[in-house]
Amino acid sequence: MANSKFEYVKQFEQSDHLLPNTWIVVRIDGRGFTKFSAKYGFEKPNDKRALELMNAAARAVMAELPDITIAYGVSDEYSFVFHKTCSLFERRSSKLVSTIVSTFTAYYVHLWPIHFPDTPLSPPLPSFDGRAVCYPTVQNLRDYMSWRQVDCHINNLYNTTFWALIQLGGLDATEAEKTLKGTYAADKNEILFSKFGINYNNELEMYKKGSVVFRDYELVEPGTHNTTVEVDNLAEPVQQSKTQSENDKKRRAKARIVVQHLDIIKDDFWDRRPWLLSNKPGKVPKEP
Amino acid sequence: MANSKFEYVKQFEQSDHLLPNTWIVVRIDGRGFTKFSAKYGFEKPNDKRALELMNAAARAVMAELPDITIAYGVSDEYSFVFHKTCSLFERRSSKLVSTIVSTFTAYYVHLWPIHFPDTPLSPPLPSFDGRAVCYPTVQNLRDYMSWRQVDCHINNLYNTTFWALIQLGGLDATEAEKTLKGTYAADKNEILFSKFGINYNNELEMYKKGSVVFRDYELVEPGTHNTTVEVDNLAEPVQQSKTQSENDKKRRAKARIVVQHLDIIKDDFWDRRPWLLSNKPGKVPKEP
Amino acid sequence: MANSKFEYVKQFEQSDHLLPNTWIVVRIDGRGFTKFSAKYGFEKPNDKRALELMNAAARAVMAELPDITIAYGVSDEYSFVFHKTCSLFERRSSKLVSTIVSTFTAYYVHLWPIHFPDTPLSPPLPSFDGRAVCYPTVQNLRDYMSWRQVDCHINNLYNTTFWALIQLGGLDATEAEKTLKGTYAADKNEILFSKFGINYNNELEMYKKGSVVFRDYELVEPGTHNTTVEVDNLAEPVQQSKTQSENDKKRRAKARIVVQHLDIIKDDFWDRRPWLLSNKPGKVPKEP
Amino acid sequence: MANSKFEYVKQFEQSDHLLPNTWIVVRIDGRGFTKFSAKYGFEKPNDKRALELMNAAARAVMAELPDITIAYGVSDEYSFVFHKTCSLFERRSSKLVSTIVSTFTAYYVHLWPIHFPDTPLSPPLPSFDGRAVCYPTVQNLRDYMSWRQVDCHINNLYNTTFWALIQLGGLDATEAEKTLKGTYAADKNEILFSKFGINYNNELEMYKKGSVVFRDYELVEPGTHNTTVEVDNLAEPVQQSKTQSENDKKRRAKARIVVQHLDIIKDDFWDRRPWLLSNKPGKVPKEP
Numbered sequence A, B, C, D: 001m002a003n004s005k006f007e008y009v010k011q012f013e014q015s016d017h018l019l020p021n022t023w024i025v026v027r028i029d030g031r032g033f034t035k036f037s038a039k040y041g042f043e044k045p046n047d048k049r050a051l052e053l054m055n056a057a058a059r060a061v062m063a064e065l066p067d068i069t070i071a072y073g074v075s076d077e078y079s080f081v082f083h084k085t086c087s088l089f090e091r092r093s094s095k096l097v098s099t100i101v102s103t104f105t106a107y108y109v110h111l112w113p114i115h116f117p118d119t120p121l122s123p124p125l126p127s128f129d130g131r132a133v134c135y136p137t138v139q140n141l142r143d144y145m146s147w148r149q150v151d152c153h154i155n156n157l158y159n160t161t162f163w164a165l166i167q168l169g170g171l172d173a174t175e176a177e178k179t180l181k182g183t184y185a186a187d188k189n190e191i192l193f194s195k196f197g198i199n200y201n202n203e204l205e206m207y208k209k210g211s212v213v214f215r216d217y218e219l220v221e222p223g224t225h226n227t228t229v230e231v232d233n234l235a236e237p238v239q240q241s242k243t244q245s246e247n248d249k250k251r252r253a254k255a256r257i258v259v260q261h262l263d264i265i266k267d268d269f270w271d272r273r274p275w276l277l278s279n280k281p282g283k284v285p286k287e288p
Helices: A007-012 A033-039 A048-064 A093-115 A138-167 A173-180 A185-196 A205-209 A227-233 A242-254 A267-271 B004-012 B033-039 B048-064 B093-115 B138-167 B173-180 B185-196 B205-209 B227-233 B242-254 B267-271 C004-012 C033-039 C048-064 C093-115 C138-167 C173-180 C185-196 C205-209 C227-233 C242-254 C267-271 D004-012 D033-039 D048-064 D093-115 D138-167 D173-180 D185-196 D205-209 D227-233 D242-254 D267-271
Strands: A023-030 A068-074 A077-082 A128-135 A211-216 A256-260 B023-030 B068-074 B077-082 B128-135 B211-216 B256-260 C023-030 C068-074 C077-082 C128-135 C211-216 C256-260 D023-030 D068-074 D077-082 D128-135 D211-216 D256-260
Touching: A007 B128, A007 B138, A023 A093, A023 A138, A048 A068, A048 A077, A048 A093, A048 A205, A048 A211, A048 A256, A068 A138, A077 A093, A077 A138, A093 A128, A093 B093, A093 B128, A128 A138, A128 B004, A128 B093, A138 A173, A138 A185, A138 A205, A138 A227, A138 B004, A205 A211, A227 D227, B023 B093, B023 B138, B048 B068, B048 B077, B048 B093, B048 B205, B048 B211, B048 B256, B068 B138, B077 B093, B077 B138, B093 B128, B128 B138, B138 B173, B138 B185, B138 B205, B138 B227, B205 B211, B227 C227, C004 D128, C004 D138, C023 C093, C023 C138, C048 C068, C048 C077, C048 C093, C048 C205, C048 C211, C048 C256, C068 C138, C077 C093, C077 C138, C093 C128, C093 D093, C093 D128, C128 C138, C128 D004, C128 D093, C138 C173, C138 C185, C138 C205, C138 C227, C138 D004, C205 C211, D023 D093, D023 D138, D048 D068, D048 D077, D048 D093, D048 D205, D048 D211, D048 D256, D068 D138, D077 D093, D077 D138, D093 D128, D128 D138, D138 D173, D138 D185, D138 D205, D138 D227
Parallel strands: none
Antiparallel strands: A023 A077, A023 A128, A068 A077, A068 A211, A211 A256, B023 B077, B023 B128, B068 B077, B068 B211, B211 B256, C023 C077, C023 C128, C068 C077, C068 C211, C211 C256, D023 D077, D023 D128, D068 D077, D068 D211, D211 D256
């Protein structure tokens, strides 16, 4: 029995290949997480368990998809970066987005009991949506990452002060909002310190900087290379010998995937980790 | 602290709104399910538990997204249909696809222990990818659904015979493949019956027809209406009064979401369930 | 000498195939025609020569591209409609748009001296831009056509009154604009008639209704067929025998391409010319 | 009279903004030029008048669209390059393509009598189609340009030999084709020289290298700057003061648009003309 009569419907699929030689960022966001976090009693302004669950899921996504070179997470969102030479799934947008969203969700649900042992999940379950965006140059990519980290900082300082006003200062949400309206960063730091004795600098790095996930190799001395120029110059998918390709794969598999809370806006982070932009695995550090 | 310096990166997001007034089908597929089903010892040619888990996840997706009017599943794939007037997420492709994939995955992982109580999940976890396709007319949509159901039939007849040859006939995979090469449906039915005493017609409907998921209302008499013409004539999103819209919502919420194993190729299925194409909820049947 | 080293750049072309089974409308617009019409002293509110040049160019486009079934023009714009079964250039948007724009421009420039014998063209030359839009149903397509014709009516009534106030009433542009602000159609008709003795109904049909271009066959009795339903039901490119296809081609070639000024909003126009929606050539009328 | 009832059709227009910060190349091609060139008796293998008409039209396009930084033409095709910071028409693909195609066609038809004074155009008229492609890096752009120039060389050497075999050697097309099958560049040079005394190097540069069109400023010393790196580093549209912007505009307007026949594959061409990649106008040369 042939299926030919109906097969014409396949022609309606439209291609969604992303432009070659550009960085692909897939950002996912929790759907309805205000309600979700209320349901499970997430602590305010930050719930350590919830953030660590996000990080664990992101780590698992990177382990399953070695084409991802770096990821950055804050609150209920995570951005995953594919190197500009990446040809996974022929760079089809819906394949890339759906695979990341699905894998992330699977681990989020699967690992939930480890991070929330006392509050089992019940429907409606947590879910995430996602989208892919292309960035042509290293500068564009770094500006994207900086944008997210600046956002993290702005929101966290605001939320920390907002919830201090409520939890420690006895204000209600409307009063707290009013108090903060029009204030600058310095004002918020001042409120925290003078009213509540809180030094914002002492807050957890994970809250202030978000989480960056990447494969860990030996750091290099900054100034010994110029990866940005080299990488921007790249014009087409790098042709590697099979041996080289196998070697890279092995080194990547050996590398630990780490979650850290670092400044990714300044050059230093990128200068010391050239593999993030070059996509060439570094030296695997010796076991301590 | 303003975030303006980096915010320009938002301009790189490209719009992916799907063409208005067309049916949207989001199909999801299990990633690497050959390996996955081997790992968890899925029965061949069909694993009832695995299919029922797929159906349960699909049911949950429909419950969380009332804009879906019908879904059809077979093996490790599921197709979800949004009515052509649907304006969910402004019809953005990546939002629709990622939300469905994520919700489906969440339930698949969450409900796993109910269907596989003895084999807990372990990494790598199951995941799904997805894509959206637009179909302009009712005929296109029905041809798409027919295409999937014909595929189900072709594959299931093949697999049933293939595994009978192996499990009952003692052949190895290569021999079984060779035996089936060039055979027609009638030949396979004959092999099943004459060699193994299996009447293919007695196989489970779920295996032969796949699973169709929809909201259940009272069936209507065929021939009393012409929904296809009416719906193809639709030109723009239906303007409803608020009362009407609220009524529809209530009726939809009351309707049971059912999973059945019916012929969706013939007219009868659609004729008796005009709400599937019209998007107007039918009469909620009285509780038995 | 192989060209392989640079050929990778071809991979950057992204596909732009328009959704199958939808009507394709390519609308072109004169670029900077306010300035252009001033340069060549176009008469206000309508320049008969300029409109007839537009129509002549549109006619030529239709003659060169038999896949176009109907076109509608007003002022410095023209819309060309491809039947929903059309597969010209594999439905690639940029091919369709650029071919129409280029052919139209070629004839506009080439035929200019016939319509403006005393004012030869000089740089900057007239040019047009264009875009393609898909419409899934006959109703959508007809609503698009109606939209353009209503626009024609609204603008022409306004412009006719505006220029009467200036040319006959001695007002300047600001005063005329002020006079018309907030007026309805009835008011404008009244101004024309009471102030200047102009009965708007007596204006040229070409000015009031715009121009519709199509292949001319024998009109049919309305009510003897239901093309809309038939055409909306179409699901895939019609499979024709070679003979049938050749016959259609011959009949199309024999048909005169006419430019008329008719109401295309009401059903009558479409009912009497079923070939416009069905894409099946009608009876070629006998020479008078 | 409001037009609201039909205006919903505007929602069917889909956005086609090209990715920011990438080079846009619009390539146009003559439609059916084999037939067209036969109709007007173009000389083989190259018709000087036809090429000069192409160049004149390209020059006019560049004069009307100052956002174009460079163009390259060969045979009946022309590629126009917009700088990666270009924001013309909000980078909408169909606007950019249709405007270039239309302007080019207008001049091609308008200037025809100057280049072909004895053979007036008659329908079907010449026309062109076009498409836009984005290139992320300078290297990609240069590789695109090199690809076209290598193609020019390969084709011209082939055609020159092919037509020599026919016009001077008395072969027919099939014999000439057979003679050239499997030959390398060296073989063709040898055939030209030994059989017909033709030194390919003495052929017109326009035939061998194609035509490159750009604004002419004073050449700079190579090695005094690194425009490629600078330009690849660009992340977002350059913010200029109004004065700066006005100055640039004036200098661009003063610059002569030249058509030359140079090697654009080697670095030298680009190194001596940094304005092509930087988009900053150079020094306008003194009138000779």
